[in-house]
Amino acid sequence: MSMRGTLRAMPTLLRVGVSEAVAYRAEMFIWVLSTTMPFISMALWTAVARYAPVGRYTSADFVRYFLAAFVVRQMTGAWAAWMINYEVRQGTLAMRLLRPISPLWAYAAENLGAMPLRLVVVTPVAIAAVYLQGWSSVPQTVWGWAFFLVALFGGWLITFLVNVALGTLSLYMESSTKLMDVWFALFYVFSGYLYPVELFPPALKGLVDWLPFRYQVGLPVELMTNKHDFWTALTLLGAQWLWVGLLLLVSVVLWKRGLKRFAAFGG
Amino acid sequence: MISVRDLRKHYQVHKRPPGLMAAFRSLIHRTYTTVKAVDGISFEIKPGERVGFLGPNGAGKTTTLKVLSGLLHPSGGEVMVDDHVPRHREDAFLKKIMLVMGQKQQLLWDLPPSETFELNRAIYDVSRAQFKQTLDELVTLLDLGDLIGKPARQLSLGERMKCELAAALIHRPKVLFLDEPTIGLDVSMQVTMRTFIKSYNERHGATLILTSHYMDDVAALCPRVIVIDKGQLSYDGGLDALVQRVRPEKRVVLRLEQAVDVARLAALGKVVTHDNATAVLQVPQEAVNTTVSRALSTLPVQDLTVENAPLEEVMSELFAETKARRETVSA
Numbered sequence: 001m002s003m004r005g006t007l008r009a010m011p012t013l014l015r016v017g018v019s020e021a022v023a024y025r026a027e028m029f030i031w032v033l034s035t036t037m038p039f040i041s042m043a044l045w046t047a048v049a050r051y052a053p054v055g056r057y058t059s060a061d062f063v064r065y066f067l068a069a070f071v072v073r074q075m076t077g078a079w080a081a082w083m084i085n086y087e088v089r090q091g092t093l094a095m096r097l098l099r100p101i102s103p104l105w106a107y108a109a110e111n112l113g114a115m116p117l118r119l120v121v122v123t124p125v126a127i128a129a130v131y132l133q134g135w136s137s138v139p140q141t142v143w144g145w146a147f148f149l150v151a152l153f154g155g156w157l158i159t160f161l162v163n164v165a166l167g168t169l170s171l172y173m174e175s176s177t178k179l180m181d182v183w184f185a186l187f188y189v190f191s192g193y194l195y196p197v198e199l200f201p202p203a204l205k206g207l208v209d210w211l212p213f214r215y216q217v218g219l220p221v222e223l224m225t226n227k228h229d230f231w232t233a234l235t236l237l238g239a240q241w242l243w244v245g246l247l248l249l250v251s252v253v254l255w256k257r258g259l260k261r262f263a264a265f266g267g
Numbered sequence: 268m269i270s271v272r273d274l275r276k277h278y279q280v281h282k283r284p285p286g287l288m289a290a291f292r293s294l295i296h297r298t299y300t301t302v303k304a305v306d307g308i309s310f311e312i313k314p315g316e317r318v319g320f321l322g323p324n325g326a327g328k329t330t331t332l333k334v335l336s337g338l339l340h341p342s343g344g345e346v347m348v349d350d351h352v353p354r355h356r357e358d359a360f361l362k363k364i365m366l367v368m369g370q371k372q373q374l375l376w377d378l379p380p381s382e383t384f385e386l387n388r389a390i391y392d393v394s395r396a397q398f399k400q401t402l403d404e405l406v407t408l409l410d411l412g413d414l415i416g417k418p419a420r421q422l423s424l425g426e427r428m429k430c431e432l433a434a435a436l437i438h439r440p441k442v443l444f445l446d447e448p449t450i451g452l453d454v455s456m457q458v459t460m461r462t463f464i465k466s467y468n469e470r471h472g473a474t475l476i477l478t479s480h481y482m483d484d485v486a487a488l489c490p491r492v493i494v495i496d497k498g499q500l501s502y503d504g505g506l507d508a509l510v511q512r513v514r515p516e517k518r519v520v521l522r523l524e525q526a527v528d529v530a531r532l533a534a535l536g537k538v539v540t541h542d543n544a545t546a547v548l549q550v551p552q553e554a555v556n557t558t559v560s561r562a563l564s565t566l567p568v569q570d571l572t573v574e575n576a577p578l579e580e581v582m583s584e585l586f587a588e589t590k591a592r593r594e595t596v597s598a
Contacts, residue, residue, distance in 0.1 A: 002358070005392055012389030016375065016382055023377035023418075094338050095373040100361035101390050260340050263278065 006105055013106060017113015028114060032121050035073050041194050042066035055199050061225070064137045065196055067129040068224040071122040072217050073193060075115065076155040080107040081180045084167030089175065093262065104164060104255065111160060140226055147233050151220040154240040158216050161247035168251065171258030186211075192218025198227075212247070215240035268442065268474045269312035269335065274344035276305040276330050276498075304330040306498035307344070314441075317468055317475045319489030319506070323586050327498040328478040329368075332444045335476070336366040348442060362391055365440040369450035372427070373434055374419040380430035381415040384437055391438035398437065405433040408463055425456035432460065436467065443467070445477045449484055461487045482578035494585060501589045506578075513585050514576040517555050519548045521562060522570035535562055549576075 021028060045062040048054055057065065084107070087093035096103035129137035139145045166183060169176035188194055190213035197208045197218045208214050219236050222228055228236065280302050283293040305327040312318055320328050333339040334346060337353035337360065346353055351360035374383045388398045406412060409429045414422060422430065428448065435443075445464065449457040465488055468475050477488055485492060485506065492509060494502035502509055519536065526543040535558050536550035550558045555573055562568055575581075 005358070008392065009389040012386055016378070016386050019378055019382060020375065092371060094333070094366075094368075095371055097338055097356070098336060098361065098364075098366055098373075099387075099390050100358040262338065 006101060009101060010105070010109065013109035014113055017109045017111070018116055019113075020110060021114040021117050025117060028117055029121075031077075032074065032118075035070070035077070037194065038066040038069040038073065041069075045195065055196075057196060057199070060133055064129060064133045064225045065221060067125055067133075067137065068221040069193055069217060071126055071129075072152065072155065072220045072224065074118045074122045075152055076159050076216060076220065077114070077118070078111045078156065078160040078163045080111055080160060080163035081167035082177060083107060083110075084164070085170045085175055085177050088170045088262070091263075097259070097262070104251075107164065108160060112156075136226055137224075139224060143230060144223065144226060144233075147237060148220060148223040151215075151223050151237060151240060154237070154244055155216045155220045157244045158212055158240070158247060161244065161251045162212070165247060165251040165254055168254040168258045171261050172254075187213050187216065190214060191216050192221060196222070209239070212243045215243050268314040268316070268349055269310075269476075270345070270347040271311075271331075271335070272309050272345040273307050274305055274309070274331065274334060274346055275303070275307055275342045276327070276334060276339060277342045278302045278304060303498045305334070305341075305495075308495060308498070308500045309344075310493055310500065310503055312474060312476065314474055315468070315472045316491060317465075317477070317489050319485040319492040320476050320478045320495070321485065321492055321582060322478075322495040322501075325497075326495050328495060329446055330498075331495070332366060332446050332476065332478065336364055336444050337361070338366070362438060363440055364442045364444065365435040365438075366444040366446065367432060367435045367448050369428065369447035372419070372431055374427065374430055376420050377418055379416050379418055380411075380422075380434065383419075383430075383434045384415070387434055387437040393438055397439075401437055401439060402433075405436060408466065409433055409459070425452050428452060428456070428460065432463065439471060440473065441471075442474045443476075445475065445479075447479050448477070449479060449481055457481065457483065464488060482582065486578055494582075496586060496589045497593065502585065507575075509585070510575045510578070510581050513581045513588070515552055516549045516576065517552055518574045518576060519550060519555070519558055519562065520572045520574060521546045521548070521566065521568055524567040524569045527566055531566065535565075 042063055042065075045054070045057070045066070046059040049057060049059045049062055053061075084093070087096070093103065096106060099106075126138065139148045162183060163180070166176050166179045169179060190197070190208050190211050192214055197205060197214050200208055215236075219240055222236075223233055278301070279299045281293070282298050282300050283289045308327075308331070320331065322328050330339065334341050335348055335353055337356045340354045348360065349363055351357055351363075353360065374380055375386070384398075384402060387393075388395075393401070406415065409432065411429060411433060414426050414430060415433075419427060419430065432448065443464075448464070449460050452460065461484060464475065464477075467473060475488070477484065479485055490506060491504065492502065492506050493500065494509070502512075516537075518539065522545055523543070527546065529538060529541055532538045532541060532546050532548060536548035536554070539547040539549050541547070548558065548562075559571060559573065562571060
């Protein structure tokens, strides 16, 4: 479908995505419960920083950081890899491929459709962060808000595109969900989800800057909690969007090549 | 409209014997065999034709439909559908066709069918006015009234299938591929579906290819049939001509006023079935007139009809014939 046609169809796709998210609300709230790890990390790290800061993080900074990590994780979640795996194995991807719009747009709309419901969960947490820790829990400048929102969208795009790329590998191998498990193992270590990445030793932190994980969660959290000046933030945003571009290329190439191998199993 | 030349679709399939050791061995050494799902078939279909695509399970029917609808890339040969190469999956092509699979659904499972209809309207870029007109027509003809507001998961199989068909037709496809659309439906729902499909073809001049294991579907909808078996074409022509070729004999069905001895029936022709009230005789076509007049004059006949052999029998005889021919060739 042309880009104009896709953009015209997108509001309906998003509206249907929201309706589906509402239909699956119980499942979503259970998923939210499984993403409360930042609260556990918050308890641990605030205890560690009770008597002296860790790096430049005080107890209050850790509270701000992990409340922001919870918010960002909710707003950057995607599950397209599991959908693609399921639909390739069952052959139901065929029904999507018959439509004159790339299934990738449909997956994106379905994933984004969950955001309004997630906002219902994260808004009270963000308000609580401001109430408990003051306005430094959220960006304090116009550019800070703009950079944070761009980083949040970039973080979601990286998560979604990784899902697409790894999910698409199910067209090449029998199932690729285990690869997502490997990705998650690395994500927990390098993304800043369980601890701020600046607490890594300098050599390791250099490596983290070159990997995509930090740009999924760490960067939006750092921007939400005002950890960077304008130019550092801009540089990091540039790196994040380079990853977005690279992953977009990889996932689209894998997808297009993979479709030639699609066997449309089952019936 | 549809042109298929020497179409081939071959798969590499991993094969291993059962058992744990075989499973471990397959980690190191995997054996593949080539399955020829479709092996060099050719045919042409004109605009507006209704064609039955028949064959036993595993014959290659669904694979062919998937190639024609652009889902599968052929291993060889040429396929054109309304001047498009299906595997290129151009938007213009996808807007002209639809594949309805009785065993797959496009309805959003937890939402009412009306949501899927609206989604398809947006995706196929159908104007609001045309959408309303089409939907009103579909709701009336398929009696969808109350159904389109209930979540799809709460609909019965028949209700869901009617909604599936409606969702598939929102963009008024010119070419409709139907893969066992009546599978699992009760008899009255099958009739509803057939009547609707035929009227869609007549009203919109749509080209239609149908696969079904229900011969009533084929008899009601398809003047022409293409039969494939093991990926190869074994018949392409009129349905009546197929019956004439495979089973030239006719069936004389007698409703009797009283029981008749089987020996008296056997004198008229081959007795296919027989009980106190009915008898079915099989006779050569040229002997039909004689048999009918003899039956009327010598037996207590209440009612008499002359029919072709049931299509199911014709098909199974054709498949057996094809299999025997294949075995002879390979021997």
